[in-house]
Amino acid sequence: MGKTGLHAKIGLIILLIILLVSCNAIKRVPEAKTLLTKSTILIDSASPRDPRVNTLPVLQPNQKVLGIPLRLHIYNLARPHRDSIYLKWMQDHPKGLKRRNAILSEKQTMGLGQSLVDFNNWLKRTGEAPALIDDVAIDKSKERLRAWYWNQGWFNTAVDHKVIDSKNKKRARIEYYVTKNQPYKIDSITTQIATPIIDSLYQLVKSESILKNGEQYFTPDINAERDRLNSYFRNHGAFHMEKENIRFEGDTVQTNQRANITLIIKDREVQDGDSTITVPYRVHKISEVNIIPDYQNATSNNVADTSGYENYNILRFGKRKYKKSTLTDAIFFHKGDVYRDIDRDRTYRRITELQSFLYPTIRYDADPRDSTGTDLIANVLLTSKKKFEFTYGVEATHSNIQAIGVGLNTSLLIRNLFRGSELLDISFRGNIGASTNAATGDSRFFDLQELGADARLSFPRLFLPFRLDNLIPKYMSPSTNFSVGFFSQTNIGLDKQSLNGALTYNWRQTAIKSTRLDLVNAQYVRNLDPSNFFNVYQSSYGSINDLANDLNINDPTYVNDSGNLTIPEGTTAFINDAIAGNLGADAAQREIIRNVRERRNRLSQNNLIISSSYSWTRNNRVGIYDDDFSRFNLRIEAAGNVLSGISSLAGINKNDNNRRRVFGVEYSQYIKTEIDYIKHWQYVNNHVLAIRAFGGIAIPYSNSDNIPFIRSFFAGGPNDNRAWQAYELGPGKTGGLNDFNEANMKLAFNVEYRFPISGAFKGAVFADVGNIYNVLDIEDDPDAIFNNISDLEYLALGTGAGLRYDFGFFVLRFDMGFKTYNPALEENRRWLKEFKISKSVLNVGINYPF
Template sequence: MTLRLTKISFFLGVTILLFSCNAVKRVDEDSYLLTENTIVVDSVEIKDTRVYSQLSQRPNSRVLGVPIGIFIYNLADPKPDSTFQKWLHRNPKREERLVRFLSAKQVEEIGNSYVGFNKWLEKSGDPPVVIEEAKIKKSVDRLKRYYASYGYFNTKADYSIIPNEKKEKRAAVTYFVDRQQPYFVDSITKKISSPIVDSLFKATRQNTFIVQGKQYSANDFVNERDRLTIQFRNSGLYYFDQDYVGFEADTVNTGHKANITYIIPDRKIDEGDSIRTEPFKVHTINEVRIVTDYTFANRNESITDTVSYNGYKLFSYDELKFRPKAITDAISITPNKIFKDIDRTLTYNQISDLRIFKYPNISYQEDPADTTGTGLIATILLTPQKKYTLGVDFDAYTSTIQQFGIGFSSTFLIRNIFRGAEILEISGRGSVGSSKDAADSDSRFFNISEVGGDAKLTFPRILFPLRTEKLIPKFMSPSTSISLGANAQSNIGLDRQTLNSVFSYRWKPSKVRTNKLDLVNVQYVRNLNTGNYFNVYRTSYERLNEIAQDIGYDFNNPSNDPMLEIPDETSQFINDVLFGDTAASEENFQEVLSIAERQFRLTENNLIFASNFTWTRDSRENIFDNNFSRLRWKLEAAGNLLAGISSLAGFEKNEDGNYKALGVVFSQYAKGEAEYIKHWELNDNNIFAIRAFGGIAIPYGNSNSIPFTRSYFAGGANDNRGWRAYDLGPGSSGSILDFNEANFKIALNAEYRFTILGDFKGAFFVDAGNIWNVFDNVEDEASTFNGIADLKEIAIASGIGIRYDFGFFVLRFDIGFKTHDPARPVGERWFKDYNLNNAVYNIGINYPF
């Protein structure tokens, strides 16, 4: 009751505070606070955000209907300096006493702090948007121009200011737009002076954005100007730019039709005080010069090393430190080819992808030795990054296994290690921690540790016995990576040791596309301390004890609350039940069998010999782009090569009918997954984001289950936020295990992100999904997916979040509530745990998707 009264008092206090604030406190008597804009087009109210974006004044943003920004702004003293001085001198002796008690400098600093705090409030808040007729008239003009850009040349517009009769100094503005009859494109003619331009224009005329009979749109003319400029500059016309493309639209007495004329004049050349013209010409790259070690400091030094390779000329102020082919493979500008503007862009991208040089400087000059005036010399200035880079990270954390842990990692990067623009990355990591669940609970405080390391070598080309240039040309920035890694845990869980090796290719067919092929992806997992299993997976251990007590098992240490000893007695009890030495009901037998199978699965050693292909399309241009989509799909197959070799070689199978490699039963499965992410930027920088994910891994041949490291889990800060990680599913089983995983997953997320105040952001989200077992050795009906009807077991969470944007990362705090819990009985799944006591609190870095 006390807690409930405290919550009620808190919410009442916040509500009274917000509503007691006067939003029009700093609005003049004869002015109005803008509360709403309405646009009526042809007698119909519209909600098109593109049209509303034309308005010069928009109401202050609100959170749950409350203009918090105005309230914070109004808290600030508009004249803090004079207010402080009045307070200081209101009592004749106040300043004297303060100076004597503190000092004159500290009193001055108090005044500066007061002023600074009020300035901060004003900067953090939002000044009230006061209606200004000048800005309204500007909005009217912009609305006319907007619709004129779509062919409504005779648009009429007006406005009305509507005061709020119930609340003082508040008003709404309604805009009335009458578009009239639109204009359509009719005849299309051209005036093109240069023969080569006219020829190129005719060659792609079918791709035009300006089509006879189509309603006039200014965007079509912008797109057509861009299309022609790109075409001409990629066809050798070095001096051409978009200012040369013009249009004339005749709409006088044409019956709402626009007669369009293309106007493209000859090239203009400045010669002193005069300008002459000449037809455009196709330019050719006569020479490509590459300076491999340019810096601003050595720009006036003498070149000491020069190399010619495949028509390229490479220069260096010191001895050339790169093999020529490593550089020229990243250069799309080709000697003796026509000028193409796209080659410069591709070269920028390819040089950046090398991660060897800083952003390059590329320029063109006319070749003075070319008497035709059509030859160009391309100069590329490359500034190498530091050859060696060392990075160190440090972290402190807690988890379900470790009560306290300290982690550290370091990466040593060596560029151009073999003079072919290769990159070698050597990384090491380690951690020490304290765990009460470790095998030796009486050991010292830091009783667990982990250490690991990786080495990755990246080549800026495809390493393959056959030539791949035609299939994967150099403009796709191909690369090959070879990595080796090892990791070892001491007194953590099962003391797992892991070895992994990957041989992969990566290339970018376009600006938004990336392909990655792991030709060989090998992982070996070895568990050294399998006897510690029930110390780690406590839920399974507790359930095992409950079954033993229920059937009256003869414990080694009988007491009022007997417990099975780990590991010998737990193993003995499982064997007694499964082999019939201890009587158990069918339900208890099946549950013990399930616990035993899971124990075997999580303690067995794994050998995964896989190949996979990942296809990604990401339209995001930079980190500030809030309108983008990302589609990724991945296919993986494991164990087929080893299975084929074992079969052909006639290797014998073990007693379970499985082949072994290196003494380990290797995994064999097929896995496929797909993910789609879409972001829409709405008004006031608000964002609506969605994510959809689906994945399935099917064991076959040498396996009847998926390795733990390749399975799926649900819940957590980046998944379904109403459940903790590994705490959701499978199906409607009720997360009865410590770590719940399965081989089939569906995840759906939607999130509305908005600005609360400055860098403080808020969010409302809904997460849905679950995991199931399918086509494997799990037979529990509640955990398996048997058809479309099981989609009713999808778990749904909803909640709110608050984030702070530091610029280079976002700190995120989300509260998730179980909205539909499939673990509950049918009919009791909706909103049964929708309260703070059962909420899940998630802390994360950056957005979940």
């Protein structure tokens, strides 16, 4: 984009802002009405400590962006009665209508009028009607303020208000004055529990009550105590207990700001004919458990094939698809157990996790054989999903490597493979594309190919030769995954082939804590065309090509007619001869060439990685719309130790590099640790503050002096430091000299403030801090190495703003990042020297970065 075009766009934006600001905010305010410009709340003459209080008034000023009521101005651009105005114009200007019909057809003329009406309605929907002061709304607002503090124990709260006119006509602000007075505290807690067995259960957990004598009355505590008791009773046999039957009443009459609380639980009400009677609650137990695995086939004409297994009755209406143990292992209640909600909920969850059934139905019926009315028959009704499920998808891609690409993804899911609710997922993916340059030398349009296949076999249990039920019980949802995969790239980079396999165990200790153990994770990566290195890594080629020019190399052994090193013959010969001292390079130049050779050898070498890893996660997020949560993840990976032991026992000798080879490849050996923490705080009106902290380090040892590229860290990109492109930042203060910069240590810290703009449009401002470093590996560039705490000064800072559109099931994100502090620049130029549009980075992403 030229400067003229850029200046024109900036000028247009400024003009639009001026037009909106210059709009009359009270343009659509009716006569005898007043626009609310500000709402202030004073609690005992001070601002409220809790920001949620400011959202309580029903009457709120129009939303503002940078102090401007933008949506109000948009609304004011709309005409109140655009449809009737256009019809009146046609009636009052017949000649003008005739001229317009001569240019447009009558249908087009009407269509133009409808378009104007539609656009007018769009302005109204996008905008926001003026917030008008209303006495009824003020009274509702005062009542909400009074109720808010009443629920926190200030029963004598008084609320007053004042409407303060502005100097400008038809504008005013409202001030609310809240006087809380003396709070009430809990003085005593008594009970009126009609059913003796419920009273006995209460006495067992009375000491654990959330309500404490002497503490201030707080309605949320009352609700929490009701929830606690209801859960406790229902998990100890009170099948018919409902939360609505548990009530708390407070006596505050002439108690000197003391609240006497009474817990009331009446007997259960049941319908008896046309009348309602009360009966005591009972503690119910399960007398029988029936499992019906194909309930959709159960009809009056079918006779069930009933069999028993571990005190369960399995009723089949068709062939036996599932092993008995598979069905019973998913049930958490047994014959003779006292009824518990937690057992029912765990059963729902476990059956759903099997992915072999539709959502189950669990029905409890009174046992007709029991005269006491306490026995329940539990019926688990299951409907099988289809055994085979085939999916496919086609996608188009574009990247800096592919001008255009077309991909096909297919997947075949086979359920209940061995009658144990196992899942076999086989997927294939392929892609053909056209390269963005002619480096491949292929004359075909679609000269790039990718092909991959994966297979994963999942077991709903720990697949081990021994049992760990005491350590990892089945309510932790243990599972085992075996996976293998193959992937091949042609005419892309160095042309890779990779083969991988893994044995993974997963379990969940609690609803928010989970563990993953990769007992074995093996990956073999083979580069088919390492001679293409300098075509792919242009910065490395540029480094040695510039040196060849500085040394006046013109021998056709090394260079072409243009004086540039040929690939690969010229580059290989130049590197070898220059390091050998045959081309007159000085010590510094030879060091640069050695570094390029080392990078080439490292990035073009084949990799064999066999590792084990442990990952522990704590995530208290409830659903995708929960914006008040935290997530912590710790991961530890160790690679090469098993191969080291086997190769040592097998007597495999070390090569000239003091490394051992397995299958002709120097296997990788390292230990790697990552810590990732995310925290979200949700404020009023869907404002969210999100932070992230990440730290990772991978240390090579024994058979390795560096970390494989596929296991290293990089910085920059739409989910990291958004002021730099991916792989562009670092290491240290080197300034991203290579095409793909990576290292074995990373620090990243992000903070983002998100806020609504209009409807599905959201905004954000952010700051990203981070960098990558080399530590305890082969790198010898001091600018890239982390030596001590003082090297934290090379953490880069990017700041910016973003615009997002929430489609509901995903978010389309645009973030503009500015280099605020660039450690690669000279020390006196690092701050704000690149804080400009021309140096910014536009990131496009799906969903939020963290």
